[in-house]
Amino acid sequence: MKSIIFTGLSAAAVACACFALPAQAAGEAKNVIFFLGDGMGPTTVTASRIYKYGETGKLNMESLKRTARVKTYSNDAQTTDSAPSMSAYMTGVKMNNEVISMSADTKASDSTGKAYVTSAGDSTCPGGNGTPVATVLELAKAAGKSVGAVTTTRATHATPAATYSHVCHRDGENNIAAQAAPGNAAYNTALKDGLDVLLGGGRRQFLPSAAGGKRTDGVDLTTQFPGYTYVTTGTALKTVDPAATNKLLGLFNMDHLNYELDRVKSNIDEPSLADMTEKAIRILQKNGNGYFLMVEGGRIDHALHGTNAKRALEDTIAFDDAIKRALSMVDLSNTMIVVTADHDHTMTINGYSHRGNPILGTVTDIKTKQPATAADGLPYTTLVFGNGGSPRKTPRDNPALVDTTADGYLQEVGVNLGAPGSETHGGGDVMLFSTGPGNAALKGTIDNTKVFGVVKSALGL
Ligand SMILES: [Zn+2]
Numbered sequence: 045m046k047s048i049i050f051t052g053l054s055a056a057a058v059a060c061a062c063f064a065l066p067a068q069a070a071g072e073a074k075n076v077i078f079f080l081g082d083g084m085g086p087t088t089v090t091a092s093r094i095y096k097y098g099e100t101g102k103l104n105m106e107s108l109k110r111t112a113r114v115k116t117y118s119n120d121a122q123t124t125d126s127a128p129s130m131s132a133y134m135t136g137v138k139m140n141n142e143v144i145s146m147s148a149d150t151k152a153s154d155s156t157g158k159a160y161v162t163s164a165g166d167s168t169c170p171g172g173n174g175t176p177v178a179t180v181l182e183l184a185k186a187a188g189k190s191v192g193a194v195t196t197t198r199a200t201h202a203t204p205a206a207t208y209s210h211v212c213h214r215d216g217e218n219n220i221a222a223q224a225a226p227g228n229a230a231y232n233t234a235l236k237d238g239l240d241v242l243l244g245g246g247r248r249q250f251l252p253s254a255a256g257g258k259r260t261d262g263v264d265l266t267t268q269f270p271g272y273t274y275v276t277t278g279t280a281l282k283t284v285d286p287a288a289t290n291k292l293l294g295l296f297n298m299d300h301l302n303y304e305l306d307r308v309k310s311n312i313d314e315p316s317l318a319d320m321t322e323k324a325i326r327i328l329q330k331n332g333n334g335y336f337l338m339v340e341g342g343r344i345d346h347a348l349h350g351t352n353a354k355r356a357l358e359d360t361i362a363f364d365d366a367i368k369r370a371l372s373m374v375d376l377s378n379t380m381i382v383v384t385a386d387h388d389h390t391m392t393i394n395g396y397s398h399r400g401n402p403i404l405g406t407v408t409d410i411k412t413k414q415p416a417t418a419a420d421g422l423p424y425t426t427l428v429f430g431n432g433g434s435p436r437k438t439p440r441d442n443p444a445l446v447d448t449t450a451d452g453y454l455q456e457v458g459v460n461l462g463a464p465g466s467e468t469h470g471g472g473d474v475m476l477f478s479t480g481p482g483n484a485a486l487k488g489t490i491d492n493t494k495v496f497g498v499v500k501s502a503l504g505l
Pocket residue numbers: 083126345346349469
């Protein structure tokens with residue numbers, strides 16, 4: 045190829061144009077908000093877009109101009125679970141499945157495959173089994189920034205846990221809770237004066253068994269957050285004055301928060317993810333040194349495990365609404381926004397339906413707009429899963445005779461794994477959307493570990 049020679053610009057004009065390029069120096073982002081849609085693979089993004097905005101519409105996350113494709117395999121598995129993938133984003137280290145923010149040599153179970161955790165949620169990790177690795181949240185805290193984690197799952201579930209705790213098996217949630225409590229002996233001192241905001245579910249991990257919780261040590265951890273405002277309902281969260289609150293603990297359910305569909309339909313007194321995100325930002329942004337906030341749409345994953353596409357799409361929209369809320373509140377000249385997922389699922393979009401066909405409906409013929417049929421002569425749904433616990437029957441139920449858009453409809457699956465909720469994660473790559481200073485390297489096909497380095501250097505840590 046011939047070289048191209050510009051003739052119309054003087055040397056001075058070229059130098060001037062170079063000067064005009066925006067500086068992309070490390071440390072230019074004062075704040076980072078890291079949005080994680082648990083299990084929100086590319087198909088879930090597409091299906092949610094069609095569900096809410098139609099084929100030509102756009103999710104709020106899709107307004108972020110810079111995109112990347114992210115490889116999510118873990119240290120020991122082709123298909124990751126949430127623990128090592130979120131840990132990779134937060135620490136830059138690929139670790140084994142089930143491990144939370146520990147070194148790559150950390151094992152989640154013994155040589156017989158027995159997990160290092162009791163059924164009550166107490167860790168049995170032996171000494172010498174790996175070492176903690178610093179998370180970007182801890183590094184931000186050490187640099188004088190405020191930090192927070194917000195989720196719709198238990199606050200001790202794998203994704204939020206990977207931001208602020210270290211344990212060899214993700215199910216050691218009683219230990220994870222103790223690591224967040226500044227007044228407890230097992231507190232993670234790398235959090236300095238503590239998470240400034242922690243919002244989600246999972247009260248059971250903070251309460252003793254005598255109070256209906258899971259703790260076997262008899263401790264009420266909610267009393268070991270000195271200086272914190274503690275709330276347990278959506279109504280109470282609304283009354284929290286960010287100007288007068290520097291530390292906030294909100295545990296709005298004993299277990300995970302309800303799915304968005306149920307929260308709204310049944311008028312449950314839990315906050316929306318958008319409202320939690322707004323409250324967190326208002327508290328954290330008071331710090332002149334900036335902040336790091338992680339926001340998880342955590343129940344997208346659970347609905348997908350249950351092959352209940354409708355609840356997954358509704359929770360994805362709620363997650364996307366939280367992104368919209370954040371975008372409306374922050375200064376994008378000093379705040380980096382990252383939106384991604386920890387792994388895919390096995391949901392796929394079937395057939396050649398005509399445009400405008402409901403994404404939760406059955407596949408149609410483009411021309412006739414009548415149901416297309418499978419080899420057995422029966423219609424089939426647009427969304428199906430590669431595996432799961434809602435198997436095809438032989439003969440199949442006729443999808444034309446049931447409402448496939450009903451709240452409780454479970455999509456058909458290819459491989460029958462038997463138990464309800466058993467659909468597996470997918471091993472495919474996920475999307476990453478970003479905007480704001482320091483995000484230039486978040487493009488192309490990258491490893492999840494690389495995201496850590498970009499965020500860290502953007503914050504100047
Ligand atoms: Zn999952």
